[in-house]
Amino acid sequence: MARLTHSPLVSVLMSVHNSANYLEGALESIIHQTYQNFEFLITDDCSTDESPSIILRYAERDDRIRFFRNEENQGLTKSLNDMLQRAEGDLIARMDADDISRLRRFECQVSAFEEEPIPDVVFSNTRLIDKNGDLICISWRPSEKQIVDQLGQRCYIPHPTVMTRAEAIRGAGGYDESYWTGQDHDLWERMKADGADFRYLPDVLLDYRLNPDSVRAESSDDYWFEVSNWCIWNQDRWQSLAYLDRLTTWQRVQILVKMMVPHFVLRYRGQTR
Incomplete structure (x- = not known):
């Protein structure tokens, strides 16, 4: 397996749709990572709030940000595949527009890819925060072996914590665009079937926000x-x-x-x- 050598080494993919309330926190958490050798691909998927102007303001002052805008709402899956085709890094990192990455997230994950055997997918634990940013609790997960064994039955891999080898995710065909949601679960199952090596970092490397949209709360x-x-x-x-x-x-x-x-x-x- 080839060593990771490209610069930027990491391509961060984030799709945004009407996330102005939380977007700045998500952007700041990526921009100020202790590991800095990355590009940041952001697609605005036809937001009707202030999201595009927020992204543009950050892109104008940080040349690592590559900003794309969809002319029609395409949904998360297609937006991710479009960015995956454009990504230049050896590693692909996911991020959501309402979450907060811990400052050492990329540092810890890139280090995992420098160990033998080199993994294909690295993910971490999370802590849950509420819509106001206050701590709810630390997420519970079974062991790494149980997480991998249960893929196809239930998924304990939080999508916005994932970093994967670009070669591995592209080799699996990327995200299946027939999925509007659950596209990550399907992808991990296919990568597992292809023999991918999954690595679980039990450290909390991301604050996962439960906002009213994500829990489908009507009141x-x-x-x-x-x-x-x-x-x-x-x-x-x-x-x-x-x-x-x-x-x-x-x-x-x-x-x-x-x-x-x-x-x-x-x-x-x-x-x-």
């Missing part, structure tokens, strides 16, 4: 109910109680009942990010 009550559920699914049951005063009576009852259910039962229906 404030629904949002905090979902946040409470995420705490339980991620084995931080006591933290779920912190949101009881924001829930309806029926939602409180459900949370209290779920606190009594063993985690191995809940995890088959829950979610981990």
Whole structure:
């Protein structure tokens, strides 16, 4: 397997659609990484808010940013494939417009690609933050072996933490554009079938935001109910109680009942990010 030598070594891919509320934090977290040998490809997918102007302002002062705009809304999958074709780095890193990468994320991940055997996919643990940026809990994940073994049944690989070899992701055909969501799960399954080596870094290298869109909350009550559920699914049951005063009576009852259910039962229906 060839050594990684290109400059920029890392190509960061981020698709943006109406993310103005969180976008600056995401951009800042990438720009100020301790590891700096990267290009930053950003596609605005027909935003109707201030996202394009925010991206443009950053692109004008940082020549590592390559800014693209879709004439029609294409969705995440096609936007990622378009950027994947344009990327020049040996490594492809994902980032979402509402998350926060820890400052040493790229440093830690690039180091993993310098170890033998060289992996194909490197991902990390996360901590969950709410729509205001406040800590919810640290995500729970099984062991690396269990994560890989269970691909195809459930996915414990958080997409915005992933860094992968460009050769490996392109060799698998990139993202399947028939998927509007879940395109990452499908990709990992195909890469696994191709014999890809997955490496899990248990360190928290990204703050994963649960915003109302990502949890499909239709009201404030629904949002905090979902946040409470995420705490339980991620084995931080006591933290779920912190949101009881924001829930309806029926939602409180459900949370209290779920606190009594063993985690191995809940995890088959829950979610981990």
